[in-house]
Amino acid sequence: MRNILTLNSGSSSLKFALYPLTGAESLDTLTPRYRGMFSGLNGGTPRLKLQNSEGRPVAMEKDELPTRLELPDAMGRLLSWLDELPDLSLAAVGHRVVHGGRDYHQPVALTPEITAELGELESLAPLHQPFCLAPVTPLAERHPDLPQVACFDTAFHANQPEVARQFALPRELTQRGLIRYGFHGLSYDYINRVLPQQLGDARRERVIVAHLGNGASLCAIRNGTSVASTMGFTAIEGMPMGTRCGSLDPGLVLHLIQQEGMSAEALTEMLYKRSGLLGVSGISGDMRELLESAAPEAREAVELYAYRAICEIGSLTAALGGLDQLVFTAGIGEHAAPVREAICRGCEWLGLELDVDANDRDAERISAADSRVGAWVIPTDEERMIAWYTAQMVGLA
Ligand SMILES: Nc1ncnc2c1ncn2[C@@H]1O[C@H](COP(=O)(O)OP(=O)(O)O)[C@@H](O)[C@H]1O
Numbered sequence: 293m294r295n296i297l298t299l300n301s302g303s304s305s306l307k308f309a310l311y312p313l314t315g316a317e318s319l320d321t322l323t324p325r326y327r328g329m330f331s332g333l334n335g336g337t338p339r340l341k342l343q344n345s346e347g348r349p350v351a352m353e354k355d356e357l358p359t360r361l362e363l364p365d366a367m368g369r370l371l372s373w374l375d376e377l378p379d380l381s382l383a384a385v386g387h388r389v390v391h392g393g394r395d396y397h398q399p400v401a402l403t404p405e406i407t408a409e410l411g412e413l414e415s416l417a418p419l420h421q422p423f424c425l426a427p428v429t430p431l432a433e434r435h436p437d438l439p440q441v442a443c444f445d446t447a448f449h450a451n452q453p454e455v456a457r458q459f460a461l462p463r464e465l466t467q468r469g470l471i472r473y474g475f476h477g478l479s480y481d482y483i484n485r486v487l488p489q490q491l492g493d494a495r496r497e498r499v500i501v502a503h504l505g506n507g508a509s510l511c512a513i514r515n516g517t518s519v520a521s522t523m524g525f526t527a528i529e530g531m532p533m534g535t536r537c538g539s540l541d542p543g544l545v546l547h548l549i550q551q552e553g554m555s556a557e558a559l560t561e562m563l564y565k566r567s568g569l570l571g572v573s574g575i576s577g578d579m580r581e582l583l584e585s586a587a588p589e590a591r592e593a594v595e596l597y598a599y600r601a602i603c604e605i606g607s608l609t610a611a612l613g614g615l616d617q618l619v620f621t622a623g624i625g626e627h628a629a630p631v632r633e634a635i636c637r638g639c640e641w642l643g644l645e646l647d648v649d650a651n652d653r654d655a656e657r658i659s660a661a662d663s664r665v666g667a668w669v670i671p672t673d674e675e676r677m678i679a680w681y682t683a684q685m686v687g688l689a
């Protein structure tokens with residue numbers, strides 16, 4: 293049977309899956325034969341989790357992972373494993389590509405020209421774009437006729453109102469595409485599609501989805517359409533993240549350049565890789581490690597993270613003109629009950645009442661039965677979304 297391979301390079305993880313195609317797929321029926329994830333890449337504690345279609349663990353590596361693993365290494369391991377899989381026939385590869393720039397609002401079949409064009413957006417997503425695109429050429433060399441499809445994180449936000457997209461900068465900059473794009477769109481797209489079945493008849497005109505992974509953003513969705521998001525021109529705006537600072541006073545950046553002589557490279561490195569949870573705690577950018585730590589700096593970092601998420605929810609609620617449902621997703625959103633609790637407590641003024649027991653169990657609905665605003669935990673599935681778009685692009689769904 294032919295398969296779609298999906299590749300999702302996050303800033304701390306490489307997620308992948310192989311979906312066999314029966315020719316009659318819908319988003320709901322796509323079931324991976326294998327799915328896996330390297331996590332803790334680029335400075336954390338590397339882990340590999342690989343499962344078969346029944347959810348049973350499968351071994352990829354005979355040897356243990358090294359204590360530090362970079363994304364290209366993880367990709368090399370994955371491609372070697374795929375090369376050795378018996379009876380693997382690939383129909384297409386779907387890539388999560390973080391930045392689609394001004395021109396790509398739909399999935400696109402990758403040609404060498406388009407791949408090079410997307411590569412030029414590297415400075416707008418330095419933790420992602422080079423890594424998302426890196427496997428395209430090696431895969432094309434191994435399998436010259438294999439269709440490869442790029443699915444964009446920015447696409448879901450493409451129809452936001454102008455006012456949500458524009459910076460208050462001279463008009464010519466806006467015209468050149470220096471606007472707010474928004475990211476994590478494959479995740480929001482997926483959540484948006486499963487909301488009707490997950491929420492039943494609960495009101496869902498005004499929904500905020502909090503995608504809290506290593507990168508973190510929130511998105512305001514009105515009647516199924518993105519109307520605002522916390523990430524903008526690049527995936528550094530908004531709330532603090534594992535190692536990214538989130539929104540800053542631009543005057544602070546000017547100060548560091550003018551008064552402290554910092555170069556663009558040094559600033560990029562500090563703001564993308566040494567800030568956020570890692571910078572504030574001085575311990576780790578990994579939420580799980582901070583929640584396990586007794587250090588006051590770890591607690592302070594988590595408090596700041598939750599505070600900024602609460603403030604962003606206030607802002608997005610204003611953009612929506614009120615709030616019906618708040619949905620948590622991605623690594624932290626799905627698994628870190630203390631973080632969800634802190635955020636929900638900060639939203640009591642909006643009419644959100646947390647069900648603490650449900651939250652501690654990572655239950656699907658975590659708001660109290662009579663809470664005016666509902667709160668939910670819904671696992672995201674960017675891989676499924678990529679597989680679905682890719683199958684459609686190559687005429688297999
Ligand atoms: N059980 C858990 N408890 C707390 N945090 C968790 C848990 N599992 C994962 N996380 C956190 O989720 C984050 C990674 O999220 P993920 O969505 O996988 O990242 P990426 O942005 O790389 O795709 C890390 O901060 C990790 O510590």
Ligand SMILES: CC(=O)OP(=O)(O)O
Pocket residue numbers: 301302303304390420445475476505506507508527
């Ligand atoms: C866009 C982004 O920040 O992605 P991730 O959370 O996967 O790093």
Ligand SMILES: [Mg+2]
Pocket residue numbers: 302303505506507622
């Ligand atoms: Mg991610």
